[in-house]
Amino acid sequence: MERTILHCDCNGFFASVECMLRPELKNVPMAVCGDPESRHGIILAKNEQAKAYGIRTAETVWQAKRKCPRLVLAAPRFREYRRISQQINEIYRRYTDLVEPFSIDESWLDVTGSRVLFGDGRQIADRLRETVRREIGITISVGVSFNKIFAKLGSDYKKPDATTVISPENYQRIVWPLPVDALMFCGEKAAQTLAGLGIHTIGDLAACSPELLSSRLGKAGAQLYEFANGRDSSPVADGRSRQEIKSVGNSVTFRRDLSGPEDIRKAVQALADSVASRLRRQKLKCWVVQVGIKDPSFRYITRQKTLAAPTHLARLLAAAGEELMAACWNASAPIRMLSLSGTGLVPEDAPGEQLCFFGGDVLRGSEKEERLETAMDRIRGRFGSGAVKFGGLLKEDLGLDGLHRE
Structure with a gap:
């Protein structure tokens, strides 16, 4: 049976939580950043108004201020972010027990066994978006696919507050034109190596010889080739299962x-x-x-x-x-x-x-x-x-x- 995997990504999470807690920030360009005096002066998250000025996550505060002198800065409140993250994951668990947090603002869900109760993947994704927006006050983007890798690509594909379905029928049209570094686990160095081979898109990667990729990138090359061709069988783990602390x-x-x-x-x-x-x-x-x-x-x-x-x-x-x-x-x-x-x-x-x-x-x-x-x-x-x-x-x-x- 084909799986239905969702990847839910909170849009501008830290900034969204700050705007929820401080409504006066909703209609001004704002960003959450570290303390410049302690040399953590980078943008951690920004709202849509700040994004319109070209402000990017991980750029320095002074660069952001040059783009938008009236940018409002907020210090991070990680305890609040964790609290809201837990509330959002509890909403996800209303639809499936298989919820695997990937970070504080991202989670995979396996809703294969939930389709009889709640509808297909798109319907579940849209219900989740509406519920999180109504109960929590922030928006999420959801990717729906038949594996975890493509589900994550889907949540990144269209933002904010969007559902993107990547299916066995349409993945070549949607996924293959994307830059190769959009693929999960393809880091900067791997992308540079692939560019040296003339591989710039995920489609280029999917069409390449797996032997060549393995010779240049080792096991990672073979894995990226499988991912590009939609082959990923990794399960969604129940995030509530106790992880062994290393x-x-x-x-x-x-x-x-x-x-x-x-x-x-x-x-x-x-x-x-x-x-x-x-x-x-x-x-x-x-x-x-x-x-x-x-x-x-x-x-x-x-x-x-x-x-x-x-x-x-x-x-x-x-x-x-x-x-x-x-x-x-x-x-x-x-x-x-x-x-x-x-x-x-x-x-x-x-x-x-x-x-x-x-x-x-x-x-x-x-x-x-x-x-x-x-x-x-x-x-x-x-x-x-x-x-x-x-x-x-x-x-x-x-x-x-x-x-x-x-």
Whole structure:
């Protein structure tokens, strides 16, 4: 039986939510952006009025302001966006149990088994659009197709507030003239390689030799060839099924570049504190600590270290992070972004603690630290993320305050 897959994409999601929460923004050009002072000054989303000025997602705020000097800027409110996203996905689940969120504003739905109750794919898509618009107050675009790849192409094909059906009968007419990088998983480098072969559209890709594509792009080339020809059998997974957590981490792009050992120590300590708190919240410990470093020219490296025993204590995570930094990085070289993650995760009550031959002081010390850090978690949970912090971070100017915010 031919599947019916929908891809639902919220139009200008962050901006749409802001306009819903602040109706005065609906009739002016507006955009959601990061804080320019912390060097996150890029456009995250814009409304239709701003789009009419040629403002694009991911361009800098100053570029957008040059196009539209009266552009109204709004700071992002990710907690609100997550809340609205959950409400929208619950609407989707009225029509099928198979809802797979792809990002905060996109989801796939498999409505194959729902057609008897609710009609064909177009009818279900139109009902979803009307329901989300009426109950939530924002618009969505929906692609309807026989696989996930073409359904996503359909939701991108016409915006805003539109339904596009890509069927086995019409996909060559609709899909094949599109640029090759419109195809999911065809990134910039792959598109450049394909252009060197004279492949510029999805139709060109579909007509190419799969052997040639494999020789230039490896397995990705063979996969893109299958996608271009409408062959994708990947299932829509139930997004409510618990996903196995592979890592717990955090990163920060600094207000100014890190410079020197003291800056590095502060940054690692703040990141370790954040990651340790998140590990405890999820009742996990990690065996491996990994750091990622990006310099001002965007060169990026990662290094990792296996611990003697799994932990969720900030001091031990910070010690491992500082050791990694000392081994792989010249402390005088500037750092734009730093990340710290715990991997090799195990439940917090899993065996693995190393016993000390020389008495119980080490274990008692760890227990004391755990009680202290758990108490810090409770204080932050009650009074806010900035209620308690390490003394060395009280007067920092790096932009570390938001690491505990969800």
